[in-house]
Amino acid sequence: MNNFEYYNPVNIVFGKGQIKKLKDLIPRGEKILITYGGGSIKRNGVYDQVIEALSDHDFIEFGGIEANPQYETLMSACELAKKEQISFLLAVGGGSVIDGTKFIAVAMHHSDDPWKILSQRQSIQGATPLGSVLTLPATGSEMNTGSVVSRGKEKLGCFGDPRMYPKFSILDPEVTYSLPERQLGNGIVDSYVHVLEQYLTKDVNSPLQDRMAESILKTLIEEGPKVIHVKDDYASRANFMWCATMALNGLIGSGVIHDWATHMIGHEITAFHGVDHGRTLALVMPSLLRVQKEKKQNKLLQYADRVWNLSNGTPDERIEQAIILTEDFFNSLGVPTKLRAYNIKEEDINTIVESVRSHIPVNLGENGDIDGEKIKTILMQAL
Amino acid sequence: MNNFEYYNPVNIVFGKGQIKKLKDLIPRGEKILITYGGGSIKRNGVYDQVIEALSDHDFIEFGGIEANPQYETLMSACELAKKEQISFLLAVGGGSVIDGTKFIAVAMHHSDDPWKILSQRQSIQGATPLGSVLTLPATGSEMNTGSVVSRGKEKLGCFGDPRMYPKFSILDPEVTYSLPERQLGNGIVDSYVHVLEQYLTKDVNSPLQDRMAESILKTLIEEGPKVIHVKDDYASRANFMWCATMALNGLIGSGVIHDWATHMIGHEITAFHGVDHGRTLALVMPSLLRVQKEKKQNKLLQYADRVWNLSNGTPDERIEQAIILTEDFFNSLGVPTKLRAYNIKEEDINTIVESVRSHIPVNLGENGDIDGEKIKTILMQAL
Numbered sequence: 001m002n003n004f005e006y007y008n009p010v011n012i013v014f015g016k017g018q019i020k021k022l023k024d025l026i027p028r029g030e031k032i033l034i035t036y037g038g039g040s041i042k043r044n045g046v047y048d049q050v051i052e053a054l055s056d057h058d059f060i061e062f063g064g065i066e067a068n069p070q071y072e073t074l075m076s077a078c079e080l081a082k083k084e085q086i087s088f089l090l091a092v093g094g095g096s097v098i099d100g101t102k103f104i105a106v107a108m109h110h111s112d113d114p115w116k117i118l119s120q121r122q123s124i125q126g127a128t129p130l131g132s133v134l135t136l137p138a139t140g141s142e143m144n145t146g147s148v149v150s151r152g153k154e155k156l157g158c159f160g161d162p163r164m165y166p167k168f169s170i171l172d173p174e175v176t177y178s179l180p181e182r183q184l185g186n187g188i189v190d191s192y193v194h195v196l197e198q199y200l201t202k203d204v205n206s207p208l209q210d211r212m213a214e215s216i217l218k219t220l221i222e223e224g225p226k227v228i229h230v231k232d233d234y235a236s237r238a239n240f241m242w243c244a245t246m247a248l249n250g251l252i253g254s255g256v257i258h259d260w261a262t263h264m265i266g267h268e269i270t271a272f273h274g275v276d277h278g279r280t281l282a283l284v285m286p287s288l289l290r291v292q293k294e295k296k297q298n299k300l301l302q303y304a305d306r307v308w309n310l311s312n313g314t315p316d317e318r319i320e321q322a323i324i325l326t327e328d329f330f331n332s333l334g335v336p337t338k339l340r341a342y343n344i345k346e347e348d349i350n351t352i353v354e355s356v357r358s359h360i361p362v363n364l365g366e367n368g369d370i371d372g373e374k375i376k377t378i379l380m381q382a383l
Numbered sequence: 384m385n386n387f388e389y390y391n392p393v394n395i396v397f398g399k400g401q402i403k404k405l406k407d408l409i410p411r412g413e414k415i416l417i418t419y420g421g422g423s424i425k426r427n428g429v430y431d432q433v434i435e436a437l438s439d440h441d442f443i444e445f446g447g448i449e450a451n452p453q454y455e456t457l458m459s460a461c462e463l464a465k466k467e468q469i470s471f472l473l474a475v476g477g478g479s480v481i482d483g484t485k486f487i488a489v490a491m492h493h494s495d496d497p498w499k500i501l502s503q504r505q506s507i508q509g510a511t512p513l514g515s516v517l518t519l520p521a522t523g524s525e526m527n528t529g530s531v532v533s534r535g536k537e538k539l540g541c542f543g544d545p546r547m548y549p550k551f552s553i554l555d556p557e558v559t560y561s562l563p564e565r566q567l568g569n570g571i572v573d574s575y576v577h578v579l580e581q582y583l584t585k586d587v588n589s590p591l592q593d594r595m596a597e598s599i600l601k602t603l604i605e606e607g608p609k610v611i612h613v614k615d616d617y618a619s620r621a622n623f624m625w626c627a628t629m630a631l632n633g634l635i636g637s638g639v640i641h642d643w644a645t646h647m648i649g650h651e652i653t654a655f656h657g658v659d660h661g662r663t664l665a666l667v668m669p670s671l672l673r674v675q676k677e678k679k680q681n682k683l684l685q686y687a688d689r690v691w692n693l694s695n696g697t698p699d700e701r702i703e704q705a706i707i708l709t710e711d712f713f714n715s716l717g718v719p720t721k722l723r724a725y726n727i728k729e730e731d732i733n734t735i736v737e738s739v740r741s742h743i744p745v746n747l748g749e750n751g752d753i754d755g756e757k758i759k760t761i762l763m764q765a766l
Contacts, residue, residue, distance in 0.1 A: 001621045003398025008391070014638065015386025205618045207605060208625050211598030219591045235588040238384045242591055242638070251634075255397065255625070 001206045001255040008250050010143045011168040014242065016234070018170050019046070019133060022053035022090070025168045026131060030088040032059035033081050035101045037093045039063060044178035046135055050092055060084055065093065068270060068277070069100030071115060071151035078107040078114070081128070089130040091166075094183075095139025095190075095277075098132045102147040102164045105130050118149055118156035127163035133170045136179060137241040138187030138278060140194060140248025142169035148267070155267040156359065171245065173237035181228055185333035186278030187244060188224045192217060192329075193262060193281040194247040200289065200299045201257040201366040210302065213252045216243050217307050221329060228333055261364035262288055265375055268355045275342050282330040282337050286323050287382035291374060293319050295367055339382050349379045384589045384638040391633050393526045394551040397625065399617070401553050402429070402516060405436035405473075408551045409514060413471035415442035416464050418484045420476045422446060427561035429518055433475055443467055448476065451653060451660070452483030454498060454534035461490040461497070464511070472513035474549075477566075478522025478573075478660075481515045485530040485547045488513050501532055501539035510546035516553045519562060520624040521570030521661060523577060523631025525552035531650070538650040539742065554628065556620035564611055568716035569661030570627060571607045575600060575712075576645060576664040577630040583672065583682045584640040584749040593685065596635045599626050600690050604712060611716055644747035645671055648758055651738045658725050665713040665720050670765035672706050674757060678750055722765050732762045 013021055026032060034050065041047040062077045081089070081104060091101035107114035109126030116122045134142045141147070145164040148157040158164075176184070199213035220243050226236035246252070265288075266280030275283070293300060297315065304310040304322035313321065327337045336342075353375045356364070364370035370378075396404055409415060417433065424430040445460045464472070464487060474484035490497035492509030499505040517525045524530070528547040531540040541547075559567070582596035603626050609619035629635070648671075649663030658666070676683060680698065687693040687705035696704065710720045719725075736758045739747070747753035753761075 001398075001618065001625070003401065005394065005396050007394040011388065011390040012637075013388050015384075018386065205622070207622055208598060208602045208629065211601060212595055215591060215594030215598055218594060222590060235384065238638075239588070239590055242384065246591065254395075255621075 001209075002204055002257070004255040006250055006254045007162060008143065008165065009162070010165050010249075012143060012171060012245070013168055014171045015238075016172055016174050018172050019049040020053045021170065022050060022131075022133070023056070025170075026054070026057060026088055026090065028057065030057070031084065031086050032057055032088045032090055033077070033084070033086040033104075034059055034061045034090045034092060035065055035077060035097055035104065036061070036063050036091075037065050037067070037097050040178070041092055041135060044175065046092060046133065046175050050090070050133060059090070060086075065097045065100045067096045068148075068150040068155060069096045069103070071149055074100050074103050074149065075107065075114070077104045081108055086128065089128055091130060091132040092135065094134070094136030095141045098134070098141040098166070099139065099147040099149065101130055101132070102127075102141070102145075103149050104128075106161075106164065115151065117158050119154070121158070124158075124161050124163060127161070129167050131168045131170075132166045133172075133175075134241075135175050136183055136187055137171075137176065137244035138190040140191070140245055142166060142171065143245050143249040146248070150271065153271045153355070154359070155271045171241050173234055173241050176237045176241065177232050181334055182276075184227050185335045186276050188220055188227060188240065188333050189282045189330050189335045190278035191240075191244040191247040192220050193278075193285050195252065196285060197259045197262060198253040198256060200296050200303060201259050202295075203298050204256055206256045209252050209254065209256050214303075214306050216247050216252070219243050221307070224329070224333055257366045259366045261370045264360055264364055265352070265356055265378065268352045268359075269344070271355065272348070272352060273342055273344055279335055282335045283339055283382050284378060286327045286330075286337055287378045289323050289326075290320075290381060291378050292365065292370075295369070337382070339379065346380065346383060349376055352379060384592075385587055385640070387638040389633055389637045390545060391526065391548065392545070393548050393632075395526060395554060395628065396551055397554045398621075399555055399557050401555050402432040403436045404553065405433060405514075405516070406439070408553075409437070409440060409471055409473065411440065413440070414467065414469050415440055415471045415473055416460070416467070416469040417442055417444045417473045417475060418448055418460060418480055418487065419444070419446045419474075420448050420450070420480050423561070424475055424518060427558065429475060429516065429558050433473070433516060442473070443469075448480045448483045450479045451531075451533040451538060452479045452486070454532055457483050457486050457532065458490065458497070460487045464491055469511065472511055474513060474515040475518065477517070477519030478524045481517070481524040481549070482522065482530040482532065484513055484515070485510075485524070485528075486532050486541075487511075489544075489547065498534065500541050502537075504541070507541075507544050507546065510544070512550050514551045514553075515549045516555075516558075517624075518558050519566055519570055520554075520559065520627035521573040523574070523628055525549060525554065526628050526632040529631075533654065536654045536738070537742070538654045554624050556617055556624050559620050559624065560615050564717055565659075567610050568718045569659050571603055571610060571623065571716050572665045572713050572718045573661035574623075574627040574630040575603050576661075576668050578635065579668060580642045580645060581636040581639060583679050583686060584642050585678075586681045587639055589639045592635050592637065592639050597686075597689050599630050599635070602626050604690070607712070607716055640749045642749045644753050647743055647747055648735070648739055648761065651735045651742075652727070654738065655731070655735060656725055656727055662718055665718045666722055666765050667761060669706050669710045669713075669720055670761045672709075673703075673764060674761050675748065675753075676702050678752070720765070722762065729763065729766060732759055735762060
């Protein structure tokens with residue numbers, strides 16, 4: 001196991017009926033900005049629950065944060081927050097709203113152009129405290145420090161400053177009942193790939209982290225179909241929601257080697273073709289595993305054995321079968337694994353490759369061996 | 384899954400050579416009290432590493448905290464800390480030193496008799512910040528709020544106030560190289576039983592928590608023998624150390640039903656017969672599982688299947704076989720599973736039962752059905 005530091009002070013408040021605890025989670029006297037997205041929270045009752053819980057608090061609202069939150073939108077929210085002397089941000093939404101709100105929180109304190117936090121990796125200078133009410137399990141943003149923001153064709157992330165942790169996140173599985181199948185499928189794939197990015201890498205003798213990663217994968221495989229096909233099933237929604245959070249809260253990634261190439265390539269597919277984030281991962285990951293199967297062999301065989309119970313055949317056959325089962329799982333959730341599903345063609349690939357390379361000038365992957373050529377191969381094989 | 388709150392802000396600093404980070408983990412300007420036990424840290428080099436890391440800090444020391452830390456000892460430390468206006472406590476040791484130091488931290492701020500925090504469950508009134516350098520993986524105290532303190536024949540715990548979390552805990556697996564086999568065996572059993580107390584209970588549809596619990600159990604079964612028999616093996620020590628912390632940091636216990644009867648009964652065996660804490664658990668748990676096997680049947684069958692790969696035989700046979708394998712595992716670590724190993728006899732049992740009942744006047748166990756008679760049966764079957 002590698003040396004690591006693990007610090008995650010997010011207060012997770014999990015279960016049905018928990019939104020009312022907002023009343024006590026945010027100190028009285030704070031001036032709150034409630035942020036949200038396109039307004040689905042006004043149709044599914046979440047907004048009403050939040051407003052009722054905060055009836056004795058002082059708050060204003062900022063709606064309209066997009067999927068892949070846009071820098072310009074977030075800067076408008078930042079200006080409003082500064083003008084109104086906001087002291088606490090409450091994100092009510094999925095990963096985009098929470099990511100965006102984290103960016104608002106740090107932009108409020110940045111003396112230089114806040115875009116440089118992303119484009120030049122400038123250190124943050126401060127952060128307004130924030131909390132979240134999660135409505136879409138997927139990104140893990142509710143229990144980590146990550147934030148990914150888009151500007152034109154650029155989709156960039158900043159990660160790692162503990163001031164960006166939410167003070168609390170409320171996870172009520174019932175708020176997911178109104179989500180469309182597409183978003184649920186995206187969320188399950190997103191969570192699953194978060195785990196693979198931290199698990200299917202180089203072996204550093206980390207049996208507990210490995211088994212915990214496999215625990216999330218197996219639970220997603222078991223619960224995913226129920227999430228998609230069984231209406232208003234509390235148990236499967238709760239189990240999925242907790243898997244999504246645990247997939248990217250730092251724990252399974254502590255002391256092990258990470259990949260993240262799939263995410264880096266996927267971000268560009270979103271930027272150029274507008275494909276939902278989770279769906280880009282289903283396009284890239286299986287193909288990447290095939291291209292990298294020699295370097296990832298040990299872990300892929302472990303994955304084939306422990307997650308998919310594959311014990312027959314040559315190592316190569318077992319690995320291929322595990323990748324096929326992974327694709328089948330994604331497809332069964334309504335999430336395609338080929339670029340043609342989005343009409344992305346061979347001639348589009350170079351632009352994606354060049355954009356990855358321009359944003360991350362070093363090679364990707366846990367071995368630092370995914371160069372432009374390899375990204376191209378991965379995408380060509382995903383056509 | 385049941386509703387839950389999970390909040391754990393302990394900064395875990397894990398790996399070889401991490402003790403030097405104390406320099407930055409404790410703010411300059413704090414007046415530190417370093418607490419430790421019988422002095423083994425002076426023989427194994429840990430003390431020297433701590434002192435070197437704190438060479439620019441202002442500190443004093445208090446050694447001599449016993450296994451099963453004694454109230455009187457801790458109150459002496461508390462008086463010293465108050466007199467010297469200590470602002471930060473650094474526990475260097477195992478669970479007893481860390482538990483004891485948490486009690487010092489809260490006793491310093493208690494206006495009434497601090498014993499009442501334990502005996503009358505008085506709320507704590509404050510806590511001096513503390514950190515830890517863990518030397519014996521076992522109790523999980525380095526990443527939870529628990530503290531168990533002894534006074535004469537009373538061994539009582541207080542749990543749950545977030546002010547009792549260490550600010551940080553340094554976990555360097557190399558510091559365990561000098562531990563005697565007996566303490567390593569105790570620590571492995573302690574960690575294993577912590578998991579069982581949160582896992583072998585009523586099923587509330589918590590597949591992720593279950594699998595994470597099984598992950599720790601399987602890793603302890605795999606690494607335990609290497610910890611005991613392979614000298615200075617970093618990997619197995621690291622994996623064991625992380626298992627011990629994860630076994631009782633609140634995570635696998637979130638949203639599920641707990642038992643803890645084994646611990647409650649075990650505490651009295653320590654109080655009356657001086658048996659090491661971990662060793663008392665190995666005496667009680669197997670017998671308790673046999674007595675409670677009908678109510679725990681679903682989880683015991685899952686345990687037999689997933690942890691011990693038992694698929695043949697009747698349900699009853701598989702359960703019995705899983706309990707026998709658990710006993711074999713404990714015995715293989717040099718930890719006995721029968722009271723006769725400590726010369727505890729039938730005539731000693733009533734005193735233990737009565738003392739459990741006097742400290743916890745309600746029935747024990749996740750079903751609240753372990754009354755005095757059942758405690759007696761459990762102990763009789765463990766003779």
